[in-house]
Amino acid sequence: MCGICGIFSSADRFPDQKSEDIVRSMMERLAHRGPDGEGYHGTPGAFVGHRRLAVIDLERGAQPMVSADGRYLLTFNGEIYNYIELRAELESAGVEFRTSSDTEVLLAALIADGPGALSRINGMYAFAFVDLRTGQWLMARDCFGIKPLYYAQVRGEVVFASEIKAILEHPAVARERNWRALQHYLTFQYCLHGETLFAGVRTLEPGYYIEGRGGEITRTVRYWDTDYRIDENHTEAYFEERLRELLSESVRWQVRSDVPLGGYLSGGIDSSVVTSLANKHVGGAFPVFHGRFAEGEAFDESRHARAMCESIGGEYHEVVPTAQEFVDLLPDLIYALDEPVAGPGVFPQYLVSRLAAERVKVVLGGQGGDEIFAGYARYLIGYLEQALKGAIFETREEGRHIVTLSSIIPNLSVLQQYRPLMQHFWRDGLFEPMDARYFRLIDRSPDAETLLTRDAGQHFNREEIFADFQKVFNHPDTAAYVNKMTHFDQKTLLPALLQVEDRVSMAASLESRVPLLDRRIVDLVTSMPPALKFRGGKTKYIFNKSVRSLIPDSVRNRKDKMGFPIPLRLWLKAGPVREFTHDVLLSKTCRDRGLFNPRALESLLQGEVQIDRQIWGALCLELWHRRFIDRA
Numbered sequence: 001m002c003g004i005c006g007i008f009s010s011a012d013r014f015p016d017q018k019s020e021d022i023v024r025s026m027m028e029r030l031a032h033r034g035p036d037g038e039g040y041h042g043t044p045g046a047f048v049g050h051r052r053l054a055v056i057d058l059e060r061g062a063q064p065m066v067s068a069d070g071r072y073l074l075t076f077n078g079e080i081y082n083y084i085e086l087r088a089e090l091e092s093a094g095v096e097f098r099t100s101s102d103t104e105v106l107l108a109a110l111i112a113d114g115p116g117a118l119s120r121i122n123g124m125y126a127f128a129f130v131d132l133r134t135g136q137w138l139m140a141r142d143c144f145g146i147k148p149l150y151y152a153q154v155r156g157e158v159v160f161a162s163e164i165k166a167i168l169e170h171p172a173v174a175r176e177r178n179w180r181a182l183q184h185y186l187t188f189q190y191c192l193h194g195e196t197l198f199a200g201v202r203t204l205e206p207g208y209y210i211e212g213r214g215g216e217i218t219r220t221v222r223y224w225d226t227d228y229r230i231d232e233n234h235t236e237a238y239f240e241e242r243l244r245e246l247l248s249e250s251v252r253w254q255v256r257s258d259v260p261l262g263g264y265l266s267g268g269i270d271s272s273v274v275t276s277l278a279n280k281h282v283g284g285a286f287p288v289f290h291g292r293f294a295e296g297e298a299f300d301e302s303r304h305a306r307a308m309c310e311s312i313g314g315e316y317h318e319v320v321p322t323a324q325e326f327v328d329l330l331p332d333l334i335y336a337l338d339e340p341v342a343g344p345g346v347f348p349q350y351l352v353s354r355l356a357a358e359r360v361k362v363v364l365g366g367q368g369g370d371e372i373f374a375g376y377a378r379y380l381i382g383y384l385e386q387a388l389k390g391a392i393f394e395t396r397e398e399g400r401h402i403v404t405l406s407s408i409i410p411n412l413s414v415l416q417q418y419r420p421l422m423q424h425f426w427r428d429g430l431f432e433p434m435d436a437r438y439f440r441l442i443d444r445s446p447d448a449e450t451l452l453t454r455d456a457g458q459h460f461n462r463e464e465i466f467a468d469f470q471k472v473f474n475h476p477d478t479a480a481y482v483n484k485m486t487h488f489d490q491k492t493l494l495p496a497l498l499q500v501e502d503r504v505s506m507a508a509s510l511e512s513r514v515p516l517l518d519r520r521i522v523d524l525v526t527s528m529p530p531a532l533k534f535r536g537g538k539t540k541y542i543f544n545k546s547v548r549s550l551i552p553d554s555v556r557n558r559k560d561k562m563g564f565p566i567p568l569r570l571w572l573k574a575g576p577v578r579e580f581t582h583d584v585l586l587s588k589t590c591r592d593r594g595l596f597n598p599r600a601l602e603s604l605l606q607g608e609v610q611i612d613r614q615i616w617g618a619l620c621l622e623l624w625h626r627r628f629i630d631r632a
Contacts, residue, residue, distance in 0.1 A: 002063070003030030003506075004075040004149075005161035006048030006128055007170070008137055010214030015042035023049045026166040033077075033162060033506045039063055041073055045135035045214050048075045048128060055079065055259055055362060055511055065103050067111060068096075071133050074107040077162055078125035078147045079513070081253035086120060114138070115209055118223045122253065122519065126204070128160060136213045143224045144368065144517045145206035145495035148502055150338075152201045156215040163503075164201055164338040168628070174200060175629050179459040182621075184468065186448040186460070189617055190341045190496035192468050197339040197624065206495055224519065226487060228477040231527040236542070239528050243521070243546040250518040251277035254364060261362035262287035264352060264512075265314075267304030269540065269547070269556055270366025270375075274515050276312055276550040278364050285315040287359055291352040294320050295567040304555055311552050319355045321348045323571045327580040330619075335627050336507045340620035341496040343613070344566050350504040357508040367501055368517040371489045372525055373543040374482050374533045377418050378441045381425055382434075383537050384408060384415075386481055389431050402480055407536035414539070434481050435473050438488070439466055444613050451600045451618065480530035490522075569612045572605075581605065581619055590622050 005026040007019055023040055027049040031038075034051025041048055041064045050063040064075040080086065083102035086109060091097070095108050102123075109117035110129045115138060124146035130137045139160060141149045151160040154172035161167045168175060181195040194202045204210060207224040210217055255261060255278055263275040265288035279286040288309050293299035302318060309316040326347055333346055356363045370376050387405040415422065421441075429440055440446075449457050472491050478484045498514070505512035525533065528542065535541040548556060571577035582605060584590065591598045596618055604614060 002053055002077045003027070003033030003051040003162040003166070004048070004063075004077045004126065004128060005030060005050075005166045006046065006075065006159075008046050008158040008160075008212060008215055010045065010135075010156060010216065014044065015047040019047045022170055023047050025169040026161055027051055029166040029169055030162055032509060035509050037062055041066065041075075043073070043130075043132050046073070046130045046132070046137060048073065048130070050075045053361075053509060053511060055257055063103060065107055066132075067107060068098065071131065072107065072111050073130040073132055074103065074110065074127060076103050076106055076125065076127040077149075078123055078127070078142065079254075079511075080106050080121050080123040080125065081250075081256065082122040084256070110138070115140070115211075115221065115223060118209065124513070124517075126162065134213070136211065138209055138211050139204060140209035140223070141204045141206055143207045143519050143522075144490070144498065145203075146498050146502070146514060146517060148499060149204040150196065150201055151204060151210075153215070153217065154200070158212060158215055158217060164196060164198055165335070165628075167201055168198075173198075175631065176200070177625075177629060180464075183460055183465050185340070185621070186445050186617065187443055187462075187465050188492065189343065189444050189613075190492060191339075192472065192492055198628075203495075206491075226475075226490065226526045227523060228475065228483055228487070228526050230529055232529070236532060239524070239532055239542060240546045242524060243542065246518060246521045246524060247273065247515070247546070248277055250515040250521060251364070252281050254278075254513045254515045255281045257362050259361040260287075260359070261364065262289060262356055262360040264288070264356070264363055264365035265290050265305045265308060265316075266366070267301035267308065267555065268366065268558070269544070269551065270369030270516060272308045272366070272551045272555050273369075273547045274364050274366045275308065275314070276547075277515075279312040279314060285313060287315040287317060287356075289352050289356040289363065290316065290318040291348040291355075292318060292320055293348075293567055294322075295570055299565055299567050304558065307552055308555050317355060317359070319348075319351045321351045321566070323575050323577045325351065326566075326571065327576045330580075331623050331627065333504075333507075334620060334623045336503045337499065338503070338628075340617075340624050341499050342493075344568050344616050346500045346504060348566060349500060350507060353504045353508040353510050353512070357510040360510075362511045362513060363505070364513045364515060365501070366516060367497060367514040368494060369540070369543070371486055371494045372516060372522055373540040374486050375540045375543075376489070377414055377539070378421065379482060379485050379534065380408070380411065380414060380537050380539060381418065381422060382438060382441060382481060382485060383534070384412065385425075385431070385437060386434075387537075402482060402531050402534060403537045411537045411539075434484060435470055436466075438473060438485055439469050442488075442493075445617060447614075451596055451604070451614065453594050453597050456595045482530050482534045483526070486533075568616065572612060572615060581615060584622055585615075585618055589626070593622070593625060595621070595625075 030051045034053045037052040039050050066073050080102040083105040087105045090108050124142045126141045126147040126149035128139045150164050152173050159167050159170045176199040178199040181191040181197045184191040194205045208222050210220045212218050265271050265275050290305040292302040383403045387408050391405045473488045475487050532542045585601050
């Protein structure tokens, strides 16, 4: 796991001392991602840098790596999990290797096949590959966005880096707010279509590569996408067994490491499965790391995590975050994220990562399970409406019913803790088209316009936001509602959650791996008949069946999974979090910014019913402006 950065240029003077100074400054901004080493390489047309967190071939895996003949260069962040198998294939074709690193295997594969190598590698990655003779280059990002890659085109140059803060070291990159992305953030708490909150800075979307020469981008290509062509030729038993095989192999590949590793363990099914499989492959007292809050059972899953740890004979470690730590850490976490995304879970996630980094250098987690296997309760809420609609109006929007009213009733008890969401969802718009209803389910701030000033509100266009949403949600090959919902979340929410995963682990100089996000697993699940994922409205139906022998029934049959909630609503009522939030959002700095309506914010903060998601979003945006925009 590392940090990469660089500049591509067509200028005659390039590279020069100025470009070297810029790249070295960029590398300094990425130092937390790679405390074990650094390197840079300048050549006409390209100047790239690298910060290394050594995990495989600790002594000889330094980067940027140049091929033996001096023609090709690679700077790479991530891990190629099947590098041993891929190396054997390349050696049989006559390729000789100087190291045992996965970096050299990736370099050799790219030399042999160019972009075609992307179909052969299994891993998490973001890299820049350069032909030093022709000046042509290729940048790619893994299928799910596990590893980050940002870029900007300025003054005839392409600037790229693992984090936006490094790109901002280039003097031609302006620190300006992106209004379109701000609309996305206020609505979803993440951005769509490669946008970032910084005008002119884009993220390379998951499953894409871009090619260029010098300071010019010549083409952008999607090399992988989810495929929803349904496999009607195999039985449920086949899918169950094949899924179990792929889960085991994915974890087996991802425990390959030359340094100590452990696991995140929340107490839910996803992290429990990963922990159980990792323990089987590693052996010994596998260390696991958990976070809980002392504010009550609604914020404490430690009994489930402990039960899982005991079942595998693991080594349990936990941290108990406090309200004061939230206040002390949040500004720095906003800086670590580059731009605020997702919810307040970033705070406890960082403390768990910091705890893990005290004992291991690599940690495995269960990220991605909800988006792949349909694990969110909102999917059940959406289907409850669909079942009612089908029963009343005899509609068949999906071609045939996946969930009927009679089949969904036994699973509705899962929704007991989602009363506020259901009250909002059922308030209006009943029986509208699927896209309109799911938009309503995920809209984090349906009244965002009321929080904005008149000037800022002119930039907020809900029809435009909905159109951006529809481009992703209405995938042409997804007839089933569950496939539409999970597809949207895989393409938007999941990269945002993975951004949090990457930043909090890298802030602690820790490598985080996510075995459920194996392309073969996702390809299998998207090919399944939709009912196997969501039979009768039961979340993770096929996943639960496949892993039932790996985890205790008390964990597998849970109906109270929390998703690492933090007691923000409680903290906003009194104490340091209330004082901090009021100081920030009611300050002269926030008022003078002209983004939020001061009266609306004051009403929100002091109201009897505090909408913590709206307060969280506003707080993060103001802290982001202070750290990044005000320093322009």
